[in-house]
Amino acid sequence: MFFYDSMIKVVTQNEKKPLNTPASLRCSLQNSEEVLIVTWQKIKAVSPENMVTFSKNHGVVVQPAYKDKINITQLELKNSTITFWNTTLEDEGCYKCLFNTFGSGKISGTACLSLSVQPTVFLHYKFFEDHLNITCSANARPAPVISWKVSGSGIENSTEVLFHPNGTTSVTSVLQVKDPKRQVGKEVVCQVLHLGNVTSVTQTVHKGFWFSVPLLLSIVSLVILLVLISILLYWKRRRNQDRVLSDSAKDYFLELPTSLGESHGLPTSHWVRNVLIFANEICTEP
Structure with missing residues (x-):
């Protein structure tokens, strides 16, 4: 769309461009008067700010604040870009x-x-115990x-803007x-209107798991009960094993008859924890 200023x-021409892309603005003087210099300014609240100029004598002169950001790309005096x-x-x-x-x-x-940024759209849903949330x-x-x-x-609708x-x-x-x-x-259809264009995203709601607080509490209680039972059984088993080991480790004695020991010169002895202990030394003749 073209605009005419200063009595035609x-x-x-205004421009709409995506953000972070190149963009150009154009002006064209529609009379036969001689142009000495073209100046581009940015309109600000207080006063316009000079950006860049072009003349035959000095060429293109870009102000320091706009260097490496802009330039005049149509080097004419009556048509400037x-x-x-x-x-x-x-x-x-x-x-x-x-x-x-x-x-x-x-x-x-x-x-x-x-400047514009094209929309990115996300559509998803989530089941709860007593309702369904569909978010776009x-x-x-x-x-x-x-x-x-x-x-x-x-169906209730709520909107949040960030x-x-x-x-x-x-x-x-x-x-x-x-x-x-x-x-x-x-099917659920989310429609997004942006700069006159409509983007539609469609999704079908499938049967999911309905979240239930009582059911969750029951499952948690059952798991805790099974864990406690397992701990109790393990403790009893360990206790029985310790008791068997304790009984097998008790001291017991095997006495040899005194008469047998004296008559044959054998020492008296007894067993301590599966080890044979002699009470007196065995005498041997030279």
Whole structure:
């Protein structure tokens, strides 16, 4: 769309470009007057700020604050184009092209740059004990608008908006379905409107696990009971093993008859923990 300023002397065109991409703004002087110099300015609240100029005598002169960011890419005095190499949020706004003419003075036009980010859309659902949540979220610049195509009754909708430092806006819409079982097998469509374009995301609700607090408590209680029983059985088993080991380790004695020992010169003895202990030394004749 073209705009005419200064009594139809300057033709300009606004631009809408994706963020972080190159962008160009154009101005064209529609009369036969001689142009001495072309100046591009950024329109600010207090006063316009000079960015870049072009003249036959000095060529292109870029102000230090805009070096490596912009340049005049159409080197003409009556038709001028300024190009942003990689747009940022600070580049969004309106700019003035100023033609300094011989005889008529300064003639200006205004061109505006709008930056956008295409939407990213996510659609998912989650079952709860007594309801179903269907969530659609979209992130874009400018802010997207979310609408739904869903059948059924007992459905409530809530929306949350979050602004990000990078200039994008996240919009999250949540449908709360009171009777989740009736929604099983049905399609849900999330529609995102952004800059006149509609993006639709469709998902079918499948039967899932209905979360139940009483059921969860029952399962947890059963698991705890089984663990306690296992610990008790293990403790009893260890206790029995310790008792058997204790009984086998008791001292017991095997006495040799005194008469047998004396008559044959054998020492008296007894067993201590499976070791044979002699009470007196065995005498041997030389």
